[in-house]
Amino acid sequence: MDTLIQQIINGLVLGSIYALVALGYTMVYGILGLINFAHGEVVMVGALTALSIVKALAGTGLPGPVIVLFGLMGAVPVCMALGFVIERVAYRPLRNAPRLAPLITAIGVSIVLQQLMMLGWGSTYLSFPPLLSTAPHSLMGASINDLQIAIIAVAALTMGGLVLLVQRTRIGRAMRATAENPSIASLMGVNVNRIISFTFVIGSALGALAGVMVSANYSIAHYSMGFMLGLKAFTAAVLGGIGNLAGAMLGGILLGLIESLGSGYIGDLTGGVLGSNYRDVFAFLVLILVLVLRPSGLMGERVSERA
Amino acid sequence: MLKVRELRVAYGGIAAVKGVDLDIADRETVCLIGCNGAGKTSTLKALARMLPAHGEIRYRGDDIVQWPAHRLIGEGLALVPEGRGVFARLSVLENLAMGAYCRDDRGEIESDLQRVLGLLPRLEERASQLAGTLSGGEQQMLAIGRALMARPKLLLLDEPSMGLAPIMVQKVFEVIQTIAAEGVAILLVEQNAKLALSVSSRGYVMDSGLIVLADSSAMLLDNPKVREAYLGGE
Numbered sequence: 093m094d095t096l097i098q099q100i101i102n103g104l105v106l107g108s109i110y111a112l113v114a115l116g117y118t119m120v121y122g123i124l125g126l127i128n129f130a131h132g133e134v135v136m137v138g139a140l141t142a143l144s145i146v147k148a149l150a151g152t153g154l155p156g157p158v159i160v161l162f163g164l165m166g167a168v169p170v171c172m173a174l175g176f177v178i179e180r181v182a183y184r185p186l187r188n189a190p191r192l193a194p195l196i197t198a199i200g201v202s203i204v205l206q207q208l209m210m211l212g213w214g215s216t217y218l219s220f221p222p223l224l225s226t227a228p229h230s231l232m233g234a235s236i237n238d239l240q241i242a243i244i245a246v247a248a249l250t251m252g253g254l255v256l257l258v259q260r261t262r263i264g265r266a267m268r269a270t271a272e273n274p275s276i277a278s279l280m281g282v283n284v285n286r287i288i289s290f291t292f293v294i295g296s297a298l299g300a301l302a303g304v305m306v307s308a309n310y311s312i313a314h315y316s317m318g319f320m321l322g323l324k325a326f327t328a329a330v331l332g333g334i335g336n337l338a339g340a341m342l343g344g345i346l347l348g349l350i351e352s353l354g355s356g357y358i359g360d361l362t363g364g365v366l367g368s369n370y371r372d373v374f375a376f377l378v379l380i381l382v383l384v385l386r387p388s389g390l391m392g393e394r395v396s397e398r399a
Numbered sequence: 400m401l402k403v404r405e406l407r408v409a410y411g412g413i414a415a416v417k418g419v420d421l422d423i424a425d426r427e428t429v430c431l432i433g434c435n436g437a438g439k440t441s442t443l444k445a446l447a448r449m450l451p452a453h454g455e456i457r458y459r460g461d462d463i464v465q466w467p468a469h470r471l472i473g474e475g476l477a478l479v480p481e482g483r484g485v486f487a488r489l490s491v492l493e494n495l496a497m498g499a500y501c502r503d504d505r506g507e508i509e510s511d512l513q514r515v516l517g518l519l520p521r522l523e524e525r526a527s528q529l530a531g532t533l534s535g536g537e538q539q540m541l542a543i544g545r546a547l548m549a550r551p552k553l554l555l556l557d558e559p560s561m562g563l564a565p566i567m568v569q570k571v572f573e574v575i576q577t578i579a580a581e582g583v584a585i586l587l588v589e590q591n592a593k594l595a596l597s598v599s600s601r602g603y604v605m606d607s608g609l610i611v612l613a614d615s616s617a618m619l620l621d622n623p624k625v626r627e628a629y630l631g632g633e
């Protein structure tokens with residue numbers, strides 16, 4: 093088996109997931125200048141919601157992909173509602189507060205969500221029923237299964253749809269105008285609060301999709317899974333240039349590739365001293381390097397404080 | 400059209416507008432002049448509901464003093480803000496589309512777009528360019544064109560001549576006069592008092608948050624105090 097090609101495939105799958113989550117961070121940052129650290133938890137809620145639905149339906153004899161689709165159809169609206177509520181309850185009252193206040197609140201929301209989900213779903217690792225075909229197809233000496241193909245394809249289509257929404261529709265134009273100058277946007281008749289809610293809702297829907305993808309692909313879900321995933325997706329958003337949609341997509345894919353290739357070759361590179369269990373190191377190495385060398389990210393224009 | 404009584408605006412306890420009365424009739428062009436820091440921008444922002452304010456703002460019968468900013472443009476009240484406020488990362492056409500954000504009469508929007516581009520031909524040449532790459536004068540034209548896309552009944556203009564070369568100032572004022580001739584009521588805020596008075600029928604002079612003079616533009620142009628303080632003593 094060709095390791096390089098295999099690691100690239102794995103990296104693209106992982107990167108697609110990071111990109112979807114990173115978009116949630118970057119969209120909210122673009123409009124509010126706020127890092128919604130609770131976003132990782134939204135992804136986790138999506139994964140656990142889908143998991144419960146999938147488990148409940150697993151014995152019904154429905155085809156696997158249909159069951160997973162039902163899981164997704166449950167997780168997406170739950171997360172959309174959750175994103176809406178988080179913004180209303182936790183961030184809106186702090187709209188004009190000093191920047192540290194919403195940041196600390198975000199961490200508070202994360203902890204609350206984790207603990208609530210632990211109460212409901214327990215603290216053990218939950219396995220995602222093996223409903224999807226993992227029969228490998230061979231591709232240029234490596235292997236790829238249907239689920240991996242589906243993840244990459246669905247992520248690509250979803251991101252394409254998001255770009256169309258933001259670039260080509262009336263509400264997308266209003267989102268961009270609001271991101272640039274909310275008070276002038278309101279002069280144009282844009283209800284800025286509604287645009288902000290909409291942004292949270294869309295970001296959360298993408299998060300739910302990513303949550304289902306992660307738990308299906310790695311066959312596991314857990315109340316604390318949002319933390320590391322969220323941090324890595326945030327890293328991806330920073331790598332691409334936070335606030336920039338294309339940047340989040342690029343950053344996500346790149347980070348997935350870096351992590352996958354890095355953990356694939358770290359053993360060889362260090363003469364076996366470090367193994368692939370050091371994979372998380374790469375994301376944070378990337379975060380530190382970006383923050384030191386190019387804080388505005390690959391596609392970001394500026395990180396100056398907005399007036 | 401607009402009747403303002405006892406309008407007050409404060410920034411964290413410091414009063415910037417201290418009880419202003421203003422009236423604008425249908426189709427009328429009125430100017431508001433005064434030196435730096437007099438409170439002109441604060442007055443306009445309060446009228447456009449961008450700032451919390453006290454007093455009465457009666458626009459076409461409704462007291463709008465508590466309205467959110469986003470409700471006004473649909474009612475025909477548009478502000479061209481100080482410093483233009485174009486969306487730099489949106490194209491010229493997208494900026495114009497933002498002006499029509501509240502409208503759903505597609506066909507009419509398209510014909511208004513053609514009309515605005517006819518009135519402001521520079522914008523047509525730069526239709527797909529990002530607004531941030533336009534010159535200052537072009538940005539001012541765009542800000543005015545964007546407001547026109549809302550089909551305003553009352554247009555508030557905050558220092559449209561600011562930072563423009565004389566030739567561009569002249570062009571902008573020609574456009575303002577064309578808009579006025581079409582029957583749009585205008586409240587024009589200007590540092591350039593002479594020019595503002597020359598295109599308006601009445602004027603208000605503001606100083607330290609208060610209206611200190613209100614008269615016809617012709618009388619204000621002749622008033623020795625105005626001449627000395629705002630017209631360079633000519």
Ligand SMILES: Nc1ncnc2c1ncn2[C@@H]1O[C@H](COP(=O)(O)OP(=O)(O)OP(=O)(O)O)[C@@H](O)[C@H]1O
Nearest residue numbers: 410415433434435436437438439440441442481590
């Ligand atoms: N955001 C703000 N915070 C605090 N004070 C402000 C703010 N904006 C304006 N002021 C103060 O309010 C007063 C009136 O300002 P305003 O901008 O309304 O004046 P202006 O007549 O438009 O002046 P200019 O001709 O320079 O534009 C000034 O003393 C100014 O310092």
Ligand SMILES: [Mg+2]
Nearest residue numbers: 439440441481
């Ligand atoms: Mg001003």
